[in-house]
Amino acid sequence: MREETQTSKVGQAIDAAKEHGGAAFVGYLPVGFPDLPGSIAAAKELVAAGADVVEVGVPYSDPSMDGGVIQEATRMALEGGTRVADTFAMVEAIAGAGATPIVMTYFNLVFRYGIKRFARDLASAGGAGLITPDLIPDHADEWLQVSDALGLDRVFLVAQSSREDRLRRVAQASRGFVYAASTMGVTGERASLDEKARDLVARTRAAGARRVCVGIGVTTPAHASNVASYADGVIVGSALIRPLMRGGLQGLRDMRTTAEGLALAAHGEEQ
Secondary structure (H helix, E strand, O other): OOOOOOHHHHHHHHHHHHEEEEEEEEEEEOOHHHOOHHHHHHHHHHHHOOEEEEEOOOOOOOOEEEEEEEEHHHHHHHHHOOOOOOOHHHHHHHHHHHHHHEEEHHHHHHHHHHHHHHHHHHHHHOEEEEEEEOOOOHHOOOHHHHHHHOOOOOEEEEEEOOOHHHHHHHHHHHHHOOEEEEEOOOOOOOOOOHHHHHHHHHHHHHOOOEEEEEOOOOHHHHHHHHHHOOOOOOEOOHHHHHHHOOHHHHHHHHHHHHHHHHHHHHHOOOO
């Protein structure tokens, strides 16, 4: 297992959650859905519901990894005028609410904003680092250097198709955790999860990863409990966003209820 040479904010949050049994609960919400104040309110409710880490999604016009629910939410956010810079207000609010914020973004947005500028603004807002679904370590030299300089976490993805040399490279380059995709394909709710995710987590740990969190398709408390039995963190997105589609206070309440059930399951607590 690779030792971290720098302190990892998200790693500390995951480790703290695991001390109580189970795994960390990581909830994903996009910036600006249904609008910026609404997304901040939803993030605070998510923290209150038991999220250890909040994954802040930066809306992007061509989200290759995202399924229908997240695509619709990000479309609404972009049409509402959400900007990349709005990300930092949401990050700051999450940190202030007591959870660890980490940003999920397609790297082209970071590149256009300016890698050093984005990293400085993220660190100033209290963000832990970045999850970059479209960036591989081989093409991340500048980001690796900047994140080292500012002590930011960097999370790369692995999939069932990843070969052992790729797993080793990702494990070596990641700080905080490695994101294991539970199934091939885009994000979204699933009736069941592919049990091959368990093997992927084991392979990634054998390649040197200190922590591995599983996302894509985690929908129900039963899914969360299952993933928590073998992974360090349970990542949920679409199942939290869908209730918010209903709008208003009821949508917010429904999201919190959903999040509470998922958090209890991830943490290994009885519902």
